Amino acid sequence: MLTISEVSKSYGKKRVLDDISIELENGLYGLLAPNGAGKTTLLKLIVTLLSPDRGEILWNGAPVQKLGASYREIIGYLPQQFGYYKYNTPVQYLDYLAALKGLPREGLKEKIFSVLDTVGLSDVAQVKMRKFSGGMIQRVGIAQALMGDSRLLILDEPTAGLDPKERARFRNLIAEMSKNRIVILSTHIVSDVESVSGRVLMLKDRKLVRNQSASALCSELEGKVFEIRVKTDDQAAALKKEHFILSERNEAGSMILRYYSEQPAGLEGERLCPPNLEDLFLVMYR
Amino acid sequence: MRVFGKECRKLFRPGRSLGLLLFMAAALVLISRTAQFPDTHDKAYEELVKEYGPTLDQAEYQTLLKAKSVYIEELGGEGWSRDRVHWAEIMADESKRQFVFLVDAIERIEEEIQFGYGFAFEKEPTETLKEQLRSCTPQEAARILFIVQTKELPLSSPGICEIMESDPLLLLILVLIGCGVLILPYQLLDKNLETASLMVSTRVGRRIFHLKIRACAAAGAAAAFVAALLHLALLWLNGVMIFWNVPVCGLGLRGIPFWVDLTFGQYLLLWIGLLVLAGITAALLCALAARLSGSFITALTLALPALAIYGWGIHACTAVPLSLWYGDTFPASLFRTAGVPLLVLAALTLASEIVLRLDARRDIL
Known part of the structure; x- marks a missing residue:
C-alpha cells in the first residue's frame, strides 16, 4: 500500500502542493487537474525524484526515501518528458533501462520483445529511434514503464501523442494491469480518466479535493447539466450571460449548448442531461 | 558493473572512437619525433x-x-671532409656514409x-658546469654531478632525447583532446536530453551519476592507454626499441637529468603511468565541467x-625534472614534485565526490 501523508512541496517561495494525504491500494487512479496544478510534482515525489518539504510517503508503512533501491525497483515510471538516445533501437534502449532497473539478464530479450509487442512496436524493434514519430517514442516510453513487473506504475501524460487506436489499446492494457498493482495515471485529458479510472484524484489550489470513483464524482452534478437548441446568436449570447457553458456544437443549422445551472433555466426546449466527468472538470476548474 | 559497462559503451560509440x-x-605519424627518428645520425x-x-666502460671507450x-x-x-669532391663520393656510397x-x-x-x-x-x-650548478639547490647540484661523473657512458642518442622531450607533450595533448571528445558530449547528451528523471527513478537511482563519473575516468585511462600503445607501436616500427x-x-x-637513474624503457613505462594518471584527471575535469555547465562551449571554457x-605541469615533470637553467617557471616548478599530479587527481576526485553528494540531495526537476 502506498501512503502519502500530509505532504507539501514548494519550489522556492511558490507552494505547489499543500498537505496532501492519500492511501492507495491496488487499482487504477486517475490524477486529474489542469496544467500546472502540481500533478507532475506529486508523481515525482512518489518516485523519489523530489523530496517533500513536509510530510512523508510510505510504502507498506516504510518511508520510501529510506527504502531506496528496494522501493525504486518496484516502480514503473513514465515521465511526462523522457530523454532517449536517437541512435538506439527500442531493443537497445530497453536493454539499457533493464540494466538500470536491475532486471536479470536471463529471459530479458524475450521480455523486451514481449513489451514491444504489447505496445505494437515489435515490427520496428531493430529500427533506430531517430526515425520514430512522437507517438512511437511515447509507446517506447510506455514499454519501458511496463518492463519488470512493477507493483507501482506511475504514468505521467501517457496518451500524449497517441492516435485513437493506440489510446484505446493503452486504456485496455492499464485496466488489465491495475488488477494486481497500483496504477496512477496523470492527465489533463478527461476522457482518458473517465474511460479507465477506478478512482479519480483531483487537485485544486494545491490540495487534493476529490478522491472518488468517476460515477460518484459525476453524481455531484446530477440535475444540474442541461442542453438546449438555440437558433439565433442573440439567444446563445443571452444564455452564455446567464449560465456556465460546458460545450457548444452545431447541428442541422442550429446551435446546441450544454450548460451548468443549479436550477433549470425554464427555457423552452431545455433538456436535463446525465453529467460526465468533463462537465465536473469544467465546473470545478472554471 | 553491468550499468558501468553500459555507460562505457555509451561513451565509446563506435564512430567517435574510431x-x-x-x-x-x-597525429603521431605526422608530428611525432619518433616518426622522424630513423635519420642516419641516430642509426x-x-x-x-x-x-x-x-x-660503454673505459676499456670499451x-x-x-x-x-x-x-x-x-x-x-x-x-x-677527408674538407675535400668536396671526395665528400660527394663518400655520401653516394652507403657503407662510407655510415662511417x-x-x-x-x-x-x-x-x-x-x-x-x-x-x-x-x-x-x-x-x-663552466660548476658555475652553472651554483644556481641549483645543493641536492640538484649533487644529483647533476652524480649523473655527469658516470662510470658507464650511456649510448643514448640525440634523437632519443628529442623523443623524450617532445613526444610526451604531443601524447598528452592527444589524450586531453581525446578526453574532451569522448566525455563532454557524453555528459552533455544526458544533461540536454533530460534523461535523469527516468534514470534516477530506476533501481540504480542517483548512483547513476557516480557510475557515469567512473565511466568517464575509465575512458580517460583508456584514451591514455591507447595513445601510449600507438606510440609504442610507432617506436617499435622505427627501430627505437x-x-x-x-x-x-x-x-x-x-x-635529461632525472632524480633517479632511468633507462629509456623505464622512462617509457613511467611516462605511460603518468599519461594514464593525466587521462583520468583530465576525464574527471571534463566530466565535472560538463556537469556544472549546460553547454559544450561553457564546459570547454571551464x-x-x-x-x-x-x-604543462605533467610535461614539466618528465621533460624538465630538475630546475636547471630554463626549468624554474610556473607551473613547471609547481609540478616538479612528482607527487603533485597525484595530489591534483586526489583533489579532483574529492571535488567530484562533493558534487555528487550535493546532487544526491538535489531535486530532479
Whole structure:
C-alpha cells in the first residue's frame, strides 16, 4: 500500500502542493487537474525524484526515501518528458533501462520483445529511434514503464501523442494491469480518466479535493447539466450571460449548448442531461 | 558493473572512437619525433648499441676511439671532409656514409667528455658546469654531478632525447583532446536530453551519476592507454626499441637529468603511468565541467585552462625534472614534485565526490 501523508512541496517561495494525504491500494487512479496544478510534482515525489518539504510517503508503512533501491525497483515510471538516445533501437534502449532497473539478464530479450509487442512496436524493434514519430517514442516510453513487473506504475501524460487506436489499446492494457498493482495515471485529458479510472484524484489550489470513483464524482452534478437548441446568436449570447457553458456544437443549422445551472433555466426546449466527468472538470476548474 | 559497462559503451560509440583512434594515429605519424627518428645520425648510435651494448666502460671507450681511427682511414684519412669532391663520393656510397655518421657520433661523445658537459666520465666537471650548478639547490647540484661523473657512458642518442622531450607533450595533448571528445558530449547528451528523471527513478537511482563519473575516468585511462600503445607501436616500427636498456639520465643532447637513474624503457613505462594518471584527471575535469555547465562551449571554457596548466605541469615533470637553467617557471616548478599530479587527481576526485553528494540531495526537476 502506498501512503502519502500530509505532504507539501514548494519550489522556492511558490507552494505547489499543500498537505496532501492519500492511501492507495491496488487499482487504477486517475490524477486529474489542469496544467500546472502540481500533478507532475506529486508523481515525482512518489518516485523519489523530489523530496517533500513536509510530510512523508510510505510504502507498506516504510518511508520510501529510506527504502531506496528496494522501493525504486518496484516502480514503473513514465515521465511526462523522457530523454532517449536517437541512435538506439527500442531493443537497445530497453536493454539499457533493464540494466538500470536491475532486471536479470536471463529471459530479458524475450521480455523486451514481449513489451514491444504489447505496445505494437515489435515490427520496428531493430529500427533506430531517430526515425520514430512522437507517438512511437511515447509507446517506447510506455514499454519501458511496463518492463519488470512493477507493483507501482506511475504514468505521467501517457496518451500524449497517441492516435485513437493506440489510446484505446493503452486504456485496455492499464485496466488489465491495475488488477494486481497500483496504477496512477496523470492527465489533463478527461476522457482518458473517465474511460479507465477506478478512482479519480483531483487537485485544486494545491490540495487534493476529490478522491472518488468517476460515477460518484459525476453524481455531484446530477440535475444540474442541461442542453438546449438555440437558433439565433442573440439567444446563445443571452444564455452564455446567464449560465456556465460546458460545450457548444452545431447541428442541422442550429446551435446546441450544454450548460451548468443549479436550477433549470425554464427555457423552452431545455433538456436535463446525465453529467460526465468533463462537465465536473469544467465546473470545478472554471 | 553491468550499468558501468553500459555507460562505457555509451561513451565509446563506435564512430567517435574510431575517429579518435585514427586522429591519434595520424597525429603521431605526422608530428611525432619518433616518426622522424630513423635519420642516419641516430642509426649510428643504433650501430654502437648493437656493437657495445647500452653503455660503454673505459676499456670499451678506448676500443671505440680505435674504431674511429679505422673509420677515418676508410674515409680517406684525416682531412677527408674538407675535400668536396671526395665528400660527394663518400655520401653516394652507403657503407662510407655510415662511417661518416659513426665518426660524427663518436666525436660528439668525445666532446662531451672533453668539455665535461653531458658526461664527464669520472673526470672532474669543467668550471663552466660548476658555475652553472651554483644556481641549483645543493641536492640538484649533487644529483647533476652524480649523473655527469658516470662510470658507464650511456649510448643514448640525440634523437632519443628529442623523443623524450617532445613526444610526451604531443601524447598528452592527444589524450586531453581525446578526453574532451569522448566525455563532454557524453555528459552533455544526458544533461540536454533530460534523461535523469527516468534514470534516477530506476533501481540504480542517483548512483547513476557516480557510475557515469567512473565511466568517464575509465575512458580517460583508456584514451591514455591507447595513445601510449600507438606510440609504442610507432617506436617499435622505427627501430627505437633497441635503446630500451640505454640509460637516459644526462645533460646536453643525449639525456635529461632525472632524480633517479632511468633507462629509456623505464622512462617509457613511467611516462605511460603518468599519461594514464593525466587521462583520468583530465576525464574527471571534463566530466565535472560538463556537469556544472549546460553547454559544450561553457564546459570547454571551464576545462581548457585547467587542462592546459595541468598538461604543462605533467610535461614539466618528465621533460624538465630538475630546475636547471630554463626549468624554474610556473607551473613547471609547481609540478616538479612528482607527487603533485597525484595530489591534483586526489583533489579532483574529492571535488567530484562533493558534487555528487550535493546532487544526491538535489531535486530532479
